Structures are given as C-alpha cells and as structure tokens.
Amino acid sequence: MSFVKTPIFLTGATGYIGGSVLERLLKHPSSNTFDITVIVRNAEKAKILESKFGVNVVIGTHQDLDKLEACAENAHIVFHCADADDLPAAKAILSGLRKRHAKLGDLPILIHTSGTGVLTDDAKGMHPTDTIYSDLNVEQIKSIPPTALHRNVDLTIMEADHQGYVRAHIILPSTIYGIAQGSLFDAGVSNRHSIQIPQIIKASLDRKQAGVVGLGKAIWPDVHIHDVADLYIVLFDSIVSKPAQTGHGWDGFYFGENGEHTWYQISRAIGEAFVELGISKDPEPTSFSKDELVKYFGSEAAGNYSGSNSRCRADRGRSIGWKARYTTEDMLKSIKPEVIAIKKQLESKA
Template sequence: MSSEKTCIFITGATGYIGGAVLERLLKHPSASTFDITALVRNEDKARILESKFPVKVVRGTHQDFDKLEALAENAHVVYHCADSDDVPLAKALLSGLRKRHANTGDLPILIHTSGASVVTDDARGEYAAGIVYSDLNVEQLKSIPATNMHRNVDLLVLEADTQGYARSYIVFPSTIYGIAEGALFDAGVSNRHSIQIPSLIKAALARNHAGMVGKGQARWPDVHIDDVADLYIVLFDAIVSGRSGHGWEGFYFGENGEHSWYQISRAIGDALVAFGISKDPEPTAFTAEELAEYFGAESVSRYYSGSNSRLKGDRGRAIGWKPKYTTEDLLRSIRPEVGAFVQLQQGHKA
C-alpha cells in the first residue's frame, strides 16, 4: 500500500455489519487517504450513498462475477462483509486478488467475514456443551471439520494466503446485537438490525408469546454491533502497522460474553409483557410446525437458535481491541429492539 491512496473495496455496505464497518472507515483518522468503492444492488441506496458520502458506487449483484473480480483486482484491501457462504462470490473476489498480485506484485489484503456458526452443534436447545475455542489456538482452529457451516469459504480464503497471492484475515462475529447508529443508517443506506435476535422477536410477535428451541439451554457468545465494527478497524490498523499475523494466525473471534438462548427468549417475553402483547413472559418451546414456519424447512436453519457455539476472542484483545458492551447490555438491548419491530408492525397495519 505504497501509493498515495489506499484503494478499499467493500461488499455488504448496505447491510448491518458492512454498514457499521463502512461508517468507521469514513470516520477513520486516515480516511482522507482512502479511496473506497462499494458494490450496491439497490438503486435508491446507491444514489444516496454516492451523493451524500465519499464512496464510489458500482451497481451490481453478487452474481456479477466479472465485475466483482475487477473490483477486487483494483483494491489494496477488500472488506468482504456480505454472504459468508457464497462460494462463487468468494472465488470471484479471490480471482481478482490473484490477478492483482500476478500483474503488480502487490500483496493485497482480504478481511473476510465468517461467523461463530462455524463451530455450532445440533443441541436443539437441550443442553449447554461444546469445546470452547480460542482464536489464538491454531491447532484447535485447524481441527474444525471442513463440513461445518461457513468452513468451505473460510478454507478458500485461507488457501489464498497459503498460496501467497493475498494476506487473508477472517473475522467471526457471534450473536451481534444492538440497533446500529450512524449517518449511513440515518440516510437509509444500511440496515439497522441484525438477524438472530430479530428472527426470534418476529416469531414471538407472530405467536404473541416468546418462544425458544427446546429448553433454551444451549449457549452462544455475543458482541455489540459497535464493538464488532471496532474489531474490523483495530485489525486494519494492526495489519498496516505489521502487528497482526495472517492466514491461520489471522482468525479473530468477535466475542464479549456468553448467553443462553433461554435468556434471550425470556428478555423478549419480558418485553412482550411490557408492550401489552403477552401476559406471561416465560418462553415456551416452538412446535415442529412453528420451527418450520418461522425459521425455514432446513434442519440447520430451524434449530439454529438451539445450537451451542463457544468462542473466546483472545487474538483481537491481544492487538488492542477493547469491547465495552457485555451480555447484560445484550439483555437490556432487547426491549428497544422489540419496540422497533412492534412499531414497524403497527405501521404496516395502519
């Protein structure tokens, strides 16, 4: 990155994580030296983004492989914050990085977004168990089965590093929570809400009662959207200053606490009572029919909120990441999140 401008290409800028990362890149102390490009599918959002923010916008989809390849080839740094399971998308980005290295000798940087689902089990809410993975334990990381969720793309990203045409880093957010804030979100460019907790909120509103998978005993790590976005920037700064390894030494778990799924569902139940939607805050188990209706026909999606994932984000802390929000903040965040969806639901009915 010796040129005057650092060319950054970001996917997922209109999403929850990507929007929060882009928000911080635009506020970075070195933002004046960044030349940021984002791929955007939605025309209205593309127009707002390019008119109100110092971002170059390219219209396109994740199926525009030639376009994705060219955008990656032109970038010193690629932030991949979109679909973590899209193999053809990842291959297009990697092909572009390979071409850049072959044609310029530059060693581009890829910061890929995976997820804590990479180590989930099939507990279906019945128990809390599982190995606790540290992102500093490389042998433990290598032992994760290739068939696990997200692992197919993660291994492609790692192989690029092994082959030497890119320096790769992977961020693994856990249960992300909090209503995202900032200019991009205020402008309607990026999505304010996560997926995991809102999916449980929407199901609870549909049945007028909080629900959970099985007994809700399985456990997951959690991280606030502001903290995980900060991790991406702390990592970027560490890469630039030579303080971070890459490849297998470039795993970063986004984690600052752990919750049971029962705690999440009970907090939703408390909120439903507070809003006069339910009289009983105690969550009940989803029926098989409800699981299929609210979460999809596939077993992985149906029982997702009943799985265990046990992670410790030690590597990020070792390079200066200082997450400040805790599991208590997670539980406090649920009532306003429920309130936002209640308001949205009422708006649709009006």
C-alpha cells in the first residue's frame, strides 16, 4: 500500500524567516511524511537544497506568477514566508489554492507572513503610544485601516478565507533579531540576518556614531528568530492536530512578540558596542538628519519607520501553546555580536 505524503509549498527558503521555518520542517518529528517544494532563483542553492536536504526545487522568482500558482495548486499547505507586500504573488498563490479546492475538493491551508508594521503610526521617535493590540481581539484587528502597511495583502487573504476555498492564518512578527542558526544557514542557502536592527547598525557604522530616529521614544515589540520560527511550527501542529480549535480567517491572526523596547534602547546598545569595539568614543546615539534618513533608508518616510510605534500582545499564539524563550534583554545582548558580524561583512566587501 503506497503512502501519500503531505505536499507543502514554502516561499522564502533562502531568506531569514523562510530558512528558519524550513529548517524546522526538515527536523520535524513527522518530516518523513512531508513532500516539500520551494521556489528559488539561485541554481547553486537549488542544487544544495535538492541534493543535501531532499527538497523539491522550482527555479524561479516571485515575479513568475504562473510558477507560484502551480506550486500552490499542488500543495495542501503553503508557508508564504517572503515579501509581505507583494500583492501579485499573494494573489497567484491564492489562485492556485482556489484551483486546488475546485479540482480536488481539498481545503488547503495558508500560513502567510505579515508583520506588526501594520500597526505603525507616524511618531517619528518623538513619543510612545498607549494603544496595544491583542490578536485575540478580533474587532480591534478589523479596525486597522486598509491603508496600513501590509494591510492590502492581509485583507486579500481574509477575503479568500471568507470565500471558503482556503483556511488562512497570518503570522505577524515584530522586530525579529538574532543571527539565525542551522544547517541551511551553515550550507550558505539561507540568510542569517534580519532587516530592522542591521539597517540601523549599517547606517551607524557609516556615520561612526549610533543613530536614532527623533528621540527614540517610540515602542516596538521584539521576538527572536528561533522563537518566531517556532511559532510557525506550533501553529502548523495545531492546525494538523486540532483544526476545529485553531483559529483561521479573522480568528487567525498571530502576533510574534515576547517583550518590548524603545528605539532608543536599540541605538544605545549599538552605541555601547561601538565604544567597546573602538568605533566611537560616545555611546549616546544622535538623531539622524533628514538627509541621513534618505541616505541610509532610501527616503525620509522609510527612515521614520524606525521611529514608529507598534505595540501588541501575542495572546493567540500563547493560547495554542507557543512559549517564547528569548526576552528583550536577550535582544539587547544580541546587538554587539550583530555589530561585529555586519562590520566583518562590510569590510570583506570593501
């Protein structure tokens, strides 16, 4: 009697989040029952994924919408761990899942990656906010304006769930930190580094002084990369073992956070690392000028993102058994190793 494996499609395998989730799927107790497919653009990485890790690889990019659609159609479960703002890619995946549902009668599962950037304001580092979102408060989640960051994709996915051809779940990580570890990273397949904190580190290294947006008073949540990857697996296991008890659609938003920080705390930790490493003499961060925001972040608006408020509580994830291990204190301790790693990277490219 032949055994049919569960077809899984994952995007972002060479990335920070996607690589960390794939790492856990490959080491999952039920991994021998998974038939995992990924899409990557790099032929060399594709070869490693196939030969060393036994993963099916489609060569392509997220602009190859026909490939995304076909991969999704062939999967019962999709982990979409790539660009949270790529609406055409999300629509292509949903189209594939709709076709699968119509053809097979299967109700496929989508675990999509958004982010707590959807909660941001325009504080520009000048003040905190008292508004805190809970992912168990559905009406509060529904009240987020459609113009918010990531929201157009999130709402498209909610509509698909409402139409009934997919069970959709959305994970919203916050400030993810930590240098990712695992065999995929050791093999050079996946990216070890996050975006938010490294971006400030790179800007600060260029100016040889820790920088901060405004006064750094705004507040964000934080979560370690290993903890957020665990959240995907806890949710996946809950969906498989207790589908009726696991929220989806508007009951399927899962924040990823385990503590909060001000932007000043991050910049001060960068400054302290700089003093210890002999990069600068003063650990106190100074405000980025408007010109610097453009220079280092691409635009003034993009730079001010690192001065926004975004506050939430991961109540739903904890309700299904997610237990984050790393705290804000760990996040601050992770900054010096990150500074050392990024400084080494930049020097090797110089």
